[in-house]
Amino acid sequence: MQRRNFLRLTAMSSGLLVLGPGFWRAAYAAPARPGPSPYGAISGSPDAQGLRLPAGFTSRIIARTGQNVPGTNYTWHLAPDGGACFDTGDGGWVYVSNSEIPLLGGVSAIRFDGGGNTVDAYRILSNTSINCAGGPTPWGTWLSCEEWDLGHVWECDPRSPSQGQRRSALGAFTHEAVAVDPVGQRLYLTEDRPDGRFYRFTPSQWPSLGAGRLEAAKLHGNALDGTASFSWVQVSASRSASLQLARFLTTAFNGGEGCWYDSGTVYFTTKGDNRVWAHTPSTGQVELIYDDDLYPDSPLRGVDNITMSRSGDLFVAEDGGDLQLCLITPGPDRTVAPFLQLDGHSGSELTGPAFSPDGRRLYFSSQRGTDGTTGVTFEVSGPFR
Template structure:
């Protein structure tokens, strides 16, 4: 049986239809579509030959390396295996880029790079240490970083990107092979992915909120998604009886749950939660109001897909998605308006993966890491900054 036939049968099992090979911005509100047309990154042109840092970029963009694993920066040794990341606006101007360290044996954690308003690197420090396989995570609207441990009993740690407050475990978010988190900024619900071949898609609903209206991450209900067969993607949510997984893994507690093949990055934008699954090279889109899931991108529907090895995901204010490749062609690829085109490519890092893509708060810079650099070893990670007409 052809791969395309297998894919179609999988879609039909749940009544989920991919709108062509790629649904583009069809799920986005019309104002976002208009913004995407005027600000589209796919209009930046073809990639030029590699620059002095080995990065292929469109005309007008430049790269610099801001950190190497093992490098001493302001007294902090930049961590090995840099993975998921995000940026935060500094109160005094400038911004902070945080980056997970995907090391095991209590050697993981999160490091931070602080830039001033001129974009100059002025500080580096740790905001979490002695944890395991901190893979991806997610940024919150209340300006914290949720760092996820990708282990069987992995936890979510809430971190202060500015390093003033100690990190705290958020046990109500469950114990499982956490990958990434996204926050619905309107309803203040959290959505989580699980990096297992039979992993699940989770939702957290807080029971209480602080005076600013932010959800209590220690008092809530963790749910797992079921895509109802024959419903054209309708999702039913089931509360987990034991999020702490003392009786059995969370992904097995609800027989009706739907399995996803290797959940990876996740991103929320204007009522849609996007997430990637590496086992089938797909990007999914969950409409939080309609509670309906569809396939946004499926590499299996292309003869020669531009985007493979889907992993971390982020987006810009225009609603375009930037998807990092774990393997593939070591690219960050833009999905926008029906287009699937590379924004950049790192050359000579074939044994690595692109991780932690994040735009600066003002949209002028893009940060990401090559987790294992040119050698394929975790101690040789490289963290980049891209500037240009974003």
């Protein structure tokens, strides 16, 4: 039997056969299957910025690699990658963006006023290497992750020009993304290598990230039928857990990518097998909420950076594929559908999706643009639910 058919039958039938449909429906939601978007179909032709959007949405370009951010004297960086938005306390917000290039990476920021007008742009981290994704903290800082063998996590202040601080206790490995659980007072981290691990970090004194315990996950059970859970093994912060003795006690995840916390759940993606996972720290439960092998007509390929809207829709950016930003709806009847598509950027990838604090604007980048070099950062506005 082909793998995707086996997985599909497992996801659809295992809980039903053992516990009956009522219990299974109440206790576990099946992985997302292709379905209609809550925003309707995307347009058949691109707008002036090269985006195919649902009806009612508009776009603009807010920055291009090598050019001054409009209205400022700041030159936008190469290879824009992971990003997030931060409230500035005066009605405005800041969008931060990593630069995924060797040696001269770092993080840039664009500041907006309450009307969405650009008022400033500046650097918040310099002289780091291959800054890929990262994650925001509840206390308003940006954690920028270096994606190389001995890469670190850097904590940055997004609200003014500055230089971030290295947080060595979070490990030295091929970092991708990080999510912060303010209830459990822990951080969760992905590692972008075929034998990468999924980590959690417990600060010695919350919320300081200067010291603490780093652990890697061991997966037990079947993540397709709701029986899976994590246990945790302490590891050294000096190098990847895949290179320590702990590799025999922990589980490899194939190319860890985006990571996001929301309402008691940590979501993360693995690009090697094109999956989206959900972990509930309070119970230890682990679910697969998306696997492209289950449905051959699924639109989502090359899972990468993720973020969540106010409605609980999980937005997943594609690295490659047809360059779509897809969404996975919440609830027991999860569906996956395209939200937008980028035309003319075939050698690029979508990166850094993030919503403004009011949830009305979505930011993201085409990392290499139409020419393979010039990154483009977009804003999409419209009736987000």
